[in-house]
Each structure stands twice: as C-alpha cells, then as structure tokens.
Amino acid sequence: MTTSFSGKKALVCGASQGIGWSTAQILADQGAQVTLLARTEERLKTLVNELNGSGHSYLAVDLHDTEALTKALQNQSNDFDILILNAGGPKGGSLLEAKDEEYLESFRTHILANATLVKSIAPHMKSKNYGRIVHIISTSVKAVIPNLGVSNTIRGAVANWSKTLSMELAPFGITVNNVLPGYTKTPRLEKLITATASRLGQSESEVSQMWKDKVPSLRFAEPEEVAHAVVFLASEVAGYINGVNLPVDGGRTPSL
Template identity: 35%
Template sequence: MDLGLKGKRALVMGASKGLGRSIADALAADGVAVAVSGREQASLDKVAAALIAAGAPKAVGITADVSKVEDMDRLADAAIAALGGVDILVLNHGGPPPCTALEMKESDLILWFQSIVVSPIHIAMRLLPAMRAQKFGRIITVGSSGMEQPIPNLALSNTLRAAIVGWNKTLANEVAVDGVTCNILAPGAIVTDRTRQTSSGQAQREGKSVEQVMEERGKTIPAGRYGLTDEYGPMGAFLASERAGYITGSIIRVDGGMVRHV
C-alpha cells in the first residue's frame, strides 16, 4: 500500500535508539526525509547514515536536550533549515526514574515536567503554524500504556504523561479542520533499554536476572511475549501518512493486549 509519504519531511525526537529510532526507520523506508534528534552527535550521525541507506532521500542528526526549552527552538530551526520544513513531528523523550506515588518528590515533578510536558508542547507549537498553513501535518507522541492503565512503580511517568493525553486530545480537536492530526502511539512492553531499566529494580529485589523478569512478565501479556521495535515503528509511519488523515485525537496501542480494558 502506498502511504503517500514520499516528499514528506519529518523530525523525530529521541531517535538515536529504541522507539524513536523504530519510527524513523519506518519513515525512511517510505521515502521520508528525516531529521533525528538526541544528545550525542556521533550516535545521531550513525542513525542518519543508516536512514539514508534505508531509503530516506535526506537524513540529518541534530543534538538537543528536551530538559532545555531553548533547545527546542534551536532544534526546530535546524530541522527546518536542513529539510526545508517539517510536515511530521514525532515527540519522544526518555522516561523518568521509577518510584511509587508515596516516594514521588516535588523537585522531580518539576524537573521532569519540563521534559515530558513543556518541551514537547513548545516545539509542537513552534512547528504547527506551517502545518496548518499547508493544510497537512502530523504530530505523533510516543506514549506509554501508563496513560491508560497506570504502571506500578512508575508514578512520575503516569502522572506527567496524563497531562499530554489531555493536551493531545484538545489540540487535535482544534486543528483537525486544518488537515493536522495529533495522535499518541502507546507501546506496551517492547524490548528497549527503557524496559530493561524498569525491570532491573525488580530483578535486584527478587534475586533474578533482568532476562528472567522480562520473560516472566511477557507470559502475563495476552500475546505471551514482549514486543519488538520493528512491530512498533510501522504504525508510526501509517499514522504519519495521508491514509491516516481521519485518525486524530486517539491513543493507538501497540501492546500485545497488555492494557486490559476496552
């Protein structure tokens, strides 16, 4: 199926590895010019080279730190300069450290509010006017199953990502008439450095290896296993495409059935 992505330009944040990288790979394979961001230029340069090899007509790496709002303006400017504009924005960032709701500190809330809420909204607002003017735009947020079913011991993530759910739905309703869609792509348990990190605490407490913990958790998922990044990214490419123009304000799950409610 032709997704109608050739000639489009995307900025994928947090794309040096993991879920962001999987979306960048899928976009590149469909002929999208891609700017990828992260904190290490050397890693980004390697990703950009791989994206070009995969089919991207152009790919560039741009360093940026989501904890600094001024970096969001610089990132937007650099992506526009490199690609000539941004039609597709993928919002992604690292997750906060595990903690319970009782352990959560106000200082951590304030610190991570910048990365999870303020910076993503800031760069979206920076790029949105051009999308609305051209009557095409896609804003895709890499989310979490905790947005719908809070994850034990991830209180910071559960709390702050809920704000993005409200923002995404509100914005989607305001800009749909302009041909701009806003969706959240929510992974379940997918094998990444992040899922290994969140499993390590349990592994230490129970005297098990991280692999044992992940295998046991995988058996509790209806699919019977963790997902792979290659099973996540292609849905991001579809949501970015012309074929997904009537999907907006939604949370799309890629979780093997892990979220149990309808």
C-alpha cells in the same frame, strides 16, 4: 493503501535508539526526509548515515532544556509535515517517595518540550493544510502501572494535552494521535528488567518471564511492531483518525 512518504519531511524525537530509531528507519525506507533528534550527537552523526535515501539530518538537543530547544528550532526552517514526539520515560518509583524536582523535570521533558516543538512546527503545517503529529507515550494512559507514580501522572497529562491539541489543529488538516507501547525490546526495557531483578532479588530471565506472562501474546514487542503503528498514523491514509490512544501491547491493557 499507499503509505509512500515521498516528498514528506519528518522530525523524529528520541530517534537514537528503540522505538524512535525504528520509526525513523521505516519513514526513511518509505521515502521521507528524516531529521533525527536526541541528546547524543556522536550517535546521531553515525545513525543519520545509516538511513536509506538522502537529505536526512539530525538535531542534537536535550528536550529537558526548553531554552536550548527553542534556540535550536529558531536556527532551522521547521517545514516538517510529520512530527513524532518521543523521549525517554520519566523516572520510576512510588508517589510518596517522589521528589518535587522529578515532577518538574518530567513536565519539562514531556510537556514543555512538546509545546515548544508544536509552536515552531504547526504554523508550517497549517500553511500547507496538512500535518501528522504522533506521540509515543505508554499504556499507563489507560491503566496506571504500579511503582511508576510520576510517570503515570505525566503520561496522563501528556495524553490530555495531545487530545486538546487534536481538536485545535483538526480544522487545518492536522491530526494528533498517541501510540501507547506495551513491553517493547529496547534499551529502556533492558534497563527496567535489570533494575527490577535487582530490587526483587531475582534473575533477569525470571523477571522477563514474569512480565511476558502478563501479556496475552506471551511475548515482548519488537521495536518495529510499535514503529509501524506510529508510521501508519503518520501517513496520508490515516487522515480521518484523530485524537486517539492506540495501545500496541499484545493485548495487555485490561480496558477498552
């Protein structure tokens, strides 16, 4: 099996930390020219120099700001072979407490941003009859997670958008797949543990242990373990895998 990315250009969204950053590192290690996208320019400036290889760049833009994203994409060539769609997770909380604005905000960041990116990048992929689009979503696509009302709602919509897109783009040699992470050791998970510990009046280590006990593998994932699945789906050899949801969750999701 070859997973060399030599000669391939990749745009990795949500690339300044966590799963996105791990994905960018592995792609660069394997020869891809990587563009990192996130909001925090200072961090991207530093990180782009930490990637192996040459020709890497960054794009500092807020995926929630559709107008800024459109403008940023108009100012560059968008000749990417690989697009990794990823951003911070939508806000938690119950549906009855969710404000209208929370739905609209996450719709912009997770659906309109994806649509804007794909409209800019798919024409190049089509012209080459080759492309790989991978979404990093959540296992809530398969089994909803309590107290993540708006998030569950948007994640389901993103997965359906993605499946529809996979059918539209398949005739052009482009695949669209979703990776669904379980508990993964990233800054996001740390924040969730802290917030849950405070809500339940427990210590952070008690919350961590409670969550690990829910995973058949009895541990959290390293970010690289999720990123390797993303990179495989972004590789040439994965060309006949299309429109799937792949949980990388240590076996936690209780459905097929």
